[in-house]
Amino acid sequence: MVNQKISSLLFFLFIFTAINLTAQTLDIDADVRARFEYRHGYNNLFPDNAEPAAFVNQRTRLNIGYKAEKLQLFIAVQDVSTWGDTRQILAVDGNDSFSLFQAWAQLHLNENWSTKLGRQVISYDDERIFGGLDWAMQGRFHDAAILKYKKDSFMVDIGGAFSQEQPRNEGNTFNIQGFFTYKSMQYAYLKKTWEKSSASFLFLNTGFQDFTGDANDVANGVSYRQTAGTYFKLPIQNVNIAGSAYYQFGKANATTDLAAYQASLEGTYKTDKILYGLGLELLSGTDQDGDSKNKSFFPLYGTNHKFNGFMDYFYAGNHANNVGLNDVYAKAVLTTGEKSNLLIKGHYFVANADLTGDADKYLGTEIDLVYTQTLMPFVKLNVGYSHMFASESMSLVKGGRPNDNTNNWGWVRLIINPNLLKTDLSKLVN
Numbered sequence: 001m002v003n004q005k006i007s008s009l010l011f012f013l014f015i016f017t018a019i020n021l022t023a024q025t026l027d028i029d030a031d032v033r034a035r036f037e038y039r040h041g042y043n044n045l046f047p048d049n050a051e052p053a054a055f056v057n058q059r060t061r062l063n064i065g066y067k068a069e070k071l072q073l074f075i076a077v078q079d080v081s082t083w084g085d086t087r088q089i090l091a092v093d094g095n096d097s098f099s100l101f102q103a104w105a106q107l108h109l110n111e112n113w114s115t116k117l118g119r120q121v122i123s124y125d126d127e128r129i130f131g132g133l134d135w136a137m138q139g140r141f142h143d144a145a146i147l148k149y150k151k152d153s154f155m156v157d158i159g160g161a162f163s164q165e166q167p168r169n170e171g172n173t174f175n176i177q178g179f180f181t182y183k184s185m186q187y188a189y190l191k192k193t194w195e196k197s198s199a200s201f202l203f204l205n206t207g208f209q210d211f212t213g214d215a216n217d218v219a220n221g222v223s224y225r226q227t228a229g230t231y232f233k234l235p236i237q238n239v240n241i242a243g244s245a246y247y248q249f250g251k252a253n254a255t256t257d258l259a260a261y262q263a264s265l266e267g268t269y270k271t272d273k274i275l276y277g278l279g280l281e282l283l284s285g286t287d288q289d290g291d292s293k294n295k296s297f298f299p300l301y302g303t304n305h306k307f308n309g310f311m312d313y314f315y316a317g318n319h320a321n322n323v324g325l326n327d328v329y330a331k332a333v334l335t336t337g338e339k340s341n342l343l344i345k346g347h348y349f350v351a352n353a354d355l356t357g358d359a360d361k362y363l364g365t366e367i368d369l370v371y372t373q374t375l376m377p378f379v380k381l382n383v384g385y386s387h388m389f390a391s392e393s394m395s396l397v398k399g400g401r402p403n404d405n406t407n408n409w410g411w412v413r414l415i416i417n418p419n420l421l422k423t424d425l426s427k428l429v430n
Contacts, residue, residue: 032058033413034414035056043316062077073105074106114147129302130189131301147159154190159189181208185204187204203227225248238269239269248298257294260296265279272335274332281329297324308347310368313366314327325349325350326351331343346366349366362393382415
């Protein structure tokens with residue numbers, strides 16, 4: 001299967017370069033990154049009588065971009081694997097880790113209008129609601145169509161998607177289940193930019209296939225949830241302010257109404273050597289002892305690793321339909337050399353909704369450290385360490401695991417992303 005995919009890609013490249021000699025530009029980039037991780041309480045409290053985990057993940061991605069006057073094409077293929085997951089002399093990759101990450105075409109209809117179709121990353125603003133999730137080796141994509149308008153400092157994107165596992169003659173049941181996996185999606189995004197400020201508005205409608213039955217395998221209609229809100233950036237003298245506010249409503253599932261909110265505010269101040277930041281994010285939650293509505297906000301398709309601590313205790317594939325979160329944080333980015341810096345960040349976590357039995361809402365404190373060094377123009381080294389100081393109440397939102405074990409996480413990442421080719425193909429025939 002992998003060899004067949006590679007052969008198809010090489011055939012595409014041959015046709016691509018043979019037919020389009022009058023194209024304006026062709027870009028080919030590589031993205032090779034390997035990350036070693038030591039996990040002792042990452043993503044969840046570390047249980048008793050367990051051994052820590054250690055492994056190396058690698059992503060090898062090839063990006064191919066073509067640009068002409070009224071057409072852009074982009075193809076990205078990748079292999080995502082864990083070192084040692086395939087026997088050394090196996091003829092094919094036993095885990096089928098080769099995949100198509102992006103494959104889209106953008107047609108420029110005129111000076112202001114274009115349309116973008118295919119498998120693509122959708123990313124806006126601070127990536128809280130829509131993001132590329134580049135921290136995860138596989139990234140995040142959408143099979144979608146977007147109508148785009150841009151004039152001067154104003155833009156509008158109107159997009160949508162409809163998901164099915166395969167072509168069929170009867171029925172539209174979407175059997176791929178998962179909290180993030182929508183059957184249909186529509187959105188509108190508007191943004192206005194001024195000299196040093198910007199403001200945007202997003203409306204997102206997502207439909208999720210409902211199931212019932214003892215095995216949860218009988219289709220039972222579609223539940224739609226809506227997310228609407230704004231993100232803004234503006235300077236106030238020497239302080240840069242950024243903030244957001246979103247509201248989710250509609251249906252959490254076939255039988256439960258949804259009413260949830262998110263709000264954030266961050267201020268940063270930069271000197272010659274240090275950037276200081278102070279922020280707050282509120283994400284509403286549902287009381288553990290129950291409520292008439294689901295009040296748990298969930299940032300559906302964002303790069304959630306950026307927020308609420310790098311140890312991913314909240315909203316990174318978890319904490320859905322839970323008690324929400326109030327996150328107060330402070331950070332400093334220190335310039336440690338001509339091509340290096342050190343990030344120091346601390347989070348103070350509190351449950352947004354009530355815990356069972358009137359337990360203390362304080363969940364814990366996390367400290368994150370990330371050192372970044374540029375080794376050469378296309379090579380970057382990151383070294384990170386995080387420590388979670390969990391309270392007893394953290395056990396109530398993490399499946400009852402003990403809170404008194406050490407919870408820490410360390411990692412080292414090397415990113416190599418050279419440009420392999422950039423050429424004006426029209427010169428080849430002149």
